[in-house]
Amino acid sequence: MKHRNVSLFVPHEGCPHACSFCNQKVISGQSRPLTVNDIRTACETALQSGGYCTEESEIAFFGGSFTAIETEKQILYLQTANEYIGEGKFGSIRISTRPDCINEEILVVLKQYNVRNVELGAQSMSDEVLLANRRGHTAKDTENAVRLLRENGFGVGLQMMTGLYGSTEETDFFTAREFVRLQPDTVRIYPTAVLEHTFLAQLYKNGQYCPQTQEQAVAACSKMLRLFYEHNIRVIRVGLHAGGDVQGNLLAGVFHPAFGELCEGEIYYSEMCNALHNAPEGRYTVYVTPRAFSQAVGQKKNNIIRLAQKGYTCRVAADVNIPKYRVRIVCERTDETEENECI
Ligand code: SF4
Numbered sequence: 566m567k568h569r570n571v572s573l574f575v576p577h578e579g580c581p582h583a584c585s586f587c588n589q590k591v592i593s594g595q596s597r598p599l600t601v602n603d604i605r606t607a608c609e610t611a612l613q614s615g616g617y618c619t620e621e622s623e624i625a626f627f628g629g630s631f632t633a634i635e636t637e638k639q640i641l642y643l644q645t646a647n648e649y650i651g652e653g654k655f656g657s658i659r660i661s662t663r664p665d666c667i668n669e670e671i672l673v674v675l676k677q678y679n680v681r682n683v684e685l686g687a688q689s690m691s692d693e694v695l696l697a698n699r700r701g702h703t704a705k706d707t708e709n710a711v712r713l714l715r716e717n718g719f720g721v722g723l724q725m726m727t728g729l730y731g732s733t734e735e736t737d738f739f740t741a742r743e744f745v746r747l748q749p750d751t752v753r754i755y756p757t758a759v760l761e762h763t764f765l766a767q768l769y770k771n772g773q774y775c776p777q778t779q780e781q782a783v784a785a786c787s788k789m790l791r792l793f794y795e796h797n798i799r800v801i802r803v804g805l806h807a808g809g810d811v812q813g814n815l816l817a818g819v820f821h822p823a824f825g826e827l828c829e830g831e832i833y834y835s836e837m838c839n840a841l842h843n844a845p846e847g848r849y850t851v852y853v854t855p856r857a858f859s860q861a862v863g864q865k866k867n868n869i870i871r872l873a874q875k876g877y878t879c880r881v882a883a884d885v886n887i888p889k890y891r892v893r894i895v896c897e898r899t900d901e902t903e904e905n906e907c908i
Pocket residue numbers: 577580581582583584587588589628629630663686
C-alpha cells in the first residue's frame with residue numbers, strides 16, 4: 566500500500582521574480598491561484614483513496630515561493646492543511662520556497678502549523694550562474710537559510726539545476742559538492758528544460774544559449790546521484806515531473822519522463838564497464854541488487870546492447886548481497902570443467 570501524500574501547487578504565487586527558466590504555469594499545469602477548497606478537496610480525496618498514513622505522510626505545497634506569499638494567505642493555506650494533520654491523517658506539511666525568503670519570524674509561523682520540511686530552490690551555488698539566470702539571490706542566502714532551518718529543527722531539502730545559462734560541468738559539480746557540504750536531508754536534481762515564454766527561450770532562439778543534451782545531462786546527473794548516495798543524502802527526484810504541459814511547451818533542453826531511470830542505468834553501465842575493464846571478450850553474468858534489475862539492463866536493454874558492442878555478452882541476475890550501485894561480474898566458462906570466475 567502507498568503512503569498518503571498530497572501535492573498542491575501554488576504557481577508563481579508570492580514570487581516577485583522572473584527566473585530565466587521559469588514558466589510555473591506550464592510546469593504545474595495550473596494557471597489559477599490555489600484556493601482553500603482545492604486544499605480541502607485534495608486532502609479529502611487522498612484520505613478516501615486508501616493507502617496508509619504514517620508520520621512520513623505529507624501535505625506538500627510546491628511551486629512559487631511559499632514564504633513570499635502575503636502572510637495572511639500563507640496562514641490561510643497552512644491553517645487549512647493543518648486541519649488534516651493528526652492521527653489517521655497526515656504527519657506534517659512540506660513547503661518549497663526561495664533561499665532568500667527564510668527568516669526567524671517566518672520559521673515561527675511555519676512551526677506553528679506543523680511544517681516539518683522546507684525545500685529551497687537553490688538551483689546553483691555559483692553566484693555568476695545565479696545572476697545570469699536572474700535568480701535574485703546568492704549562494705550565501707542558501708547557506709544562511711540552511712543554517713536557520715537546521716537551528717530551528719526543520720528538515721532541509723535542496724533543489725539544483727544542471728545546464729543553466731552560463732553554467733558548465735564544473736559549476737554544476739561545484740553546486741553538488743556544496744550541497745554535500747551543507748548536508749541536506751533530501752536533494753532534487755533538475756536538468757534544464759527550455760520552456761516557451763521564458764528568458765532562456767529568448768536566449769536559445771538568439772543563439773546565445775546552448776542547453777545540455779540529454780546525453781550530457783544523464784552523464785552529469787548520474788555522477789551526482791552517485792555522489793549524494795555516497796554521502797547518505799537522499800535524492801528524491803531527478804528530472805522534471807511528467808505532467809503539467811511541459812512537453813507541449815518544451816523548446817529545447819532535457820525532458821524525459823523516466824529521466825531518473827536513465828541516470829541510474831548509466832551508473833550501472835559505468836560500474837559494469839569498470840568491472841570489465843581489460844577483461845577478455847566473452848559471456849558474463851552481472852549480479853546486482855534485486856531492485857536494480859531493470860536499471861542494470863538499461864532502458865530498451867541499452868546497457869546490454871552497449872556491452873555486447875564491446876564484445877561482452879552479459880545477462881543480469883539478482884543477488885541480495887550486492888549493495889545498491891555495485892555489481893559483481895562472473896565470467897561464464899565455456900569449458901564446464903572449470904569453475905566460473907569472478908572478476
Ligand atoms: S523564484 Fe521560483 S516561482 Fe519565482 S520565478 Fe523563480 S523559479 Fe519561478
